[in-house]
Amino acid sequence: MLDGLTALLRGLGKQVNDRLWRLGFASRFFLMTLFYSGTALRRFFLTIREIYFTGVLSLVIIMVSGLFVGMVLGMQGYDTLQRYGSSEALGVLVALSLVRELGPVVAALLFASRAGSAITAEIGLMKATEQLSAMEMMAVNPIARVVAPRFWAGVISMPILAALFSAMGVFGGYLVGVRLIGVDEGSFWSQMQASVDFGEDIMNGVIKSFVFGVIVSWIAVFEGYDAEPTAEGVSGATTRTVVTSSLAILAADFILTAFMFRGA
């Protein structure tokens, strides 16, 4: 009886300790990445190559999803607003929800599954095939050469992708709202411009997407670097990247929103 209880408690303690240890390792790894970023930023071509793989190749998925999200917002928003006779406010609804929330959050979720998983798999496979160890043997720091460029590429790409997502979404809302349903074009844009503030709404969205970029890239490079050097290890790490970064994005979004839009 007592033995069973002790074993239970020990199991619980092990779980907590393991998590804490991993979090500590991840934080130290984050600091190491920042510390060794000199190479990635000085030899900027390394980072540009990664921006191509993480950012440019995500363009299509981001643009198409943004367009569809905007079009759905246009339809749903119109359906609700016209009950209150204020369908001209459709532009405000589409723009504010995209710029403040949906743009940064959905773009970050897509980015985590499109680019984050690829980064983890790549670094994990490099580790499994002992390329990272080989680099260390040649006195090349793998964090400076492999990890930091990917991290910075993610951080740079994320705000760009989120801004593009919002812009495409607004365009999608315009297509459905104005072109298809027939909301007045003038009031669609003018009400939007009257209620969307550059500093309050758009810049806060950019700040959000920057924070999400740091979170997703950090989790992706860490999971890759920490992956067990086996086939299962890499696949598990890839899954963990997507799950952890999606949860982290949503949690961070709540915290950021609570600070930014308290409704002063």
Place this chain on the structure above:
Amino acid sequence: MNRLTLDLWVGLFVAIGLASLLFLALKVGNLSSAGIGEAYRLEAKFDNIGGLKVRAPIKSAGVVVGRVTEIRFDPENYVAVVGMQVDGRYKFPRDTFATILTSGLLGEQYVGFEVGGDPEMFKAGDVIKKTQSAVVLEKLISQFMFSKAADGGESGKATDGGEGK
């Protein structure tokens, strides 16, 4: 993939990102109309501001000439003090009347300036003396009800008196 192609693609990517940010700023946001370059501050005291919010527009003849930047309560006189930034291009006479109005039946509230004829103009930091509070719908309805009731009572009394005679 060679370096030049890579640079081209990444350059294109960053350019698209900047273009969409510009689109958001100019077409979606208010950066194009936020051109209140030099603004000066005015204050006005209202008995009741109704639903006026910070950042509400200030309009004169229907044109936006400034924004409400601050709303606070004056604990000595028990009135609301509204701080406003008015576009420096526009000067208003010292007897300008500040009213809290509503755009449309249920729209947002704004401060309306009705211009007077004083030759002297407001300077930065001045307080607008002539103000009119927001119309509170409940007060309006209750006034209407009371006046109705008063009318009904008087006519009732009149008929009573008539019968008494």
